[in-house]
Amino acid sequence: MNKIDKLKSIIGEIDQLILKRVTSSSPEFLAWKSKAERFLINEYGAESYEIDEFKEQQYDLSVYALNTPKSDFCDACISGLKRAKAILSTYLEELEESKNDLNKINAYDKLKYEFRGIKTVIENYTKGGFVTNDLYSLEQGIRTNDKDKIKYFLLRLLDWYTENWMDICDNKFVINYDDHEKNRELIKEIYEGIDEVDFSQFIDRNDCNRKSEPVIFLSHSSTDKKYGNALEKLLSGIGIEGDQLIYTSHPLHKIPLDQNIYEYLRNSFSRKIFVIVLWSDEYLNSPACLNEMGAVWVTQSDYTNIYVPSFNFKNPKYAQCAVDTNRMGAILDGSDKCKASITELKDKLIKMFDLSVDEKRWIYILDQFMMDISN
Incomplete structure (x- = not known):
């Protein structure tokens, strides 16, 4: 009510x-x-x-x-x-x-006016878990006028409320139940109205600078989606925006429905591209993945090597790849060495994209990443 x-x-x-x-x-x-x-x-x-x-x-x-x-x-x-x-x-x-x-205010303007209140109500209830990252990512979407990102994380907040509603209602320490009820209804109202907002006025404004900006291409096999999703969450956590990452297994970074995957990748390669290669034996057995690898070599793109824990370094196909397989990389085995390598990757990307992440937030993001690759 x-x-x-x-x-x-x-x-x-x-x-x-x-x-x-x-x-x-x-x-x-x-x-x-x-x-x-x-x-x-x-x-x-x-x-x-x-x-x-x-x-x-x-x-x-x-x-x-x-x-x-x-x-x-x-x-x-x-x-x-x-x-x-x-x-x-x-x-x-x-x-x-x-x-x-x-x-009289459209859903997007209402979101911009109400976001601080929405965020405060949720953070007063919890400062941990995935919802903190969802709020951060939603704020990024608002800042960059990214409609898909805004819709995605509004839905994530609605799902969070659905999953936690009974706990909120039964928690004797929650004295602002009405605020949560208002918050949930407001998020739902904005989510249902966001499609009616014309974002084209923002797209033209944003696109003029996009061609000179770098983009990350996460080259992977779909069988390694678990590790790809963990990397995507980490990249989003440090501030990488929706159109700064090509990751075809995620709804925010996938290839548009009406475009050919190779044509889309070729167009994206006109920008400065940084490639994260997620190596696995399945990757080496995939012609599509090897074609992506060839594109990295042809465009002379900068890249880093990331390996799933089960990767066989003695696989003969690995030695035959066009890229330098002797370049140091990170093995996602949850070790201290893995942590150090991922931190180095973070530092490189922060410099490349001119980002800023405070130490406390980075520790949380890295801990979540280590949990995600271990589960």
């Missing part, structure tokens, strides 16, 4: 209380008053004018005697309820006017 419906419900209960001729000590009245105060505090704040005005209302007799009839107490409470109804109805009108103004 959104905030407007909640306030309508609170106002609607007033008529029922009046019909019952409650007093200020009636349990039904006390429950209603508590509910109304909680709503106003959540919406406007504990120190707001709105909550102060509501609390000033009197629902009891100022002067009474032992023989004062109950009807007088009922009348006093009813008078207070009518005043409260008038005040709350004014707040309702303001909220509805505000909603009408917001409805």
Whole structure:
């Protein structure tokens, strides 16, 4: 239930209380008053004018005697309820006017206005797990006007709420349940409306600089998707954007549906390209992968070698490859040497793409990566 419906419900209960001729000590009245105060505090704040005005209302007799009839107490409470109804109805009108103004804003603008609040609510609940990276990646998508990335990570946040909703509701330490409910509905609303936004106005602005920017090509066999996904998550974590990475096994970095894979790669090779070769025995047995390897050699692209733990370095096909197989690389075996090599790769890419990653965040990203390749 959104905030407007909640306030309508609170106002609607007033008529029922009046019909019952409650007093200020009636349990039904006390429950209603508590509910109304909680709503106003959540919406406007504990120190707001709105909550102060509501609390000033009197629902009891100022002067009474032992023989004062109950009807007088009922009348006093009813008078207070009518005043409260008038005040709350004014707040309702303001909220509805505000909603009408917001409805004129497209989903993308609303996301930009509301993102800080969305992020704060989630991070106040948890600072760990994949959702932290999802928020970071969504922020990147907003900063670069990347529609696909925005949609993907909005959906990830909705999935996170679905998976964790019962835990949030049952957690006795969560005192802002209403904020989470509002957050979930807001994310859903933005996700459902984002397709209606015309992103072409941003694309033209962004494309003018793209041809001079480098791009990473993660050359891999589809059978090694586990390791490819771990590398993709690491690269996204340090700030590599959606169109700065070609990784055909991921929805954000795949080849467009209506394009031939080799034509697309050839067009991308017109940019400065850095290749990450994910070596495996399956890679060496794939003609498509070896064709990609040939393109790396023809374009004289810079590259780094990454190996799955089971890779056979004595495979004769490996020695016959066009690239320098003696170049040092990283074996994804979870060792300290693996960590050091991946950190070197990070440093190289940060310099290449002019990125910035604080040490605390990098430690988290690297730990997640080591977990992903070990599972």
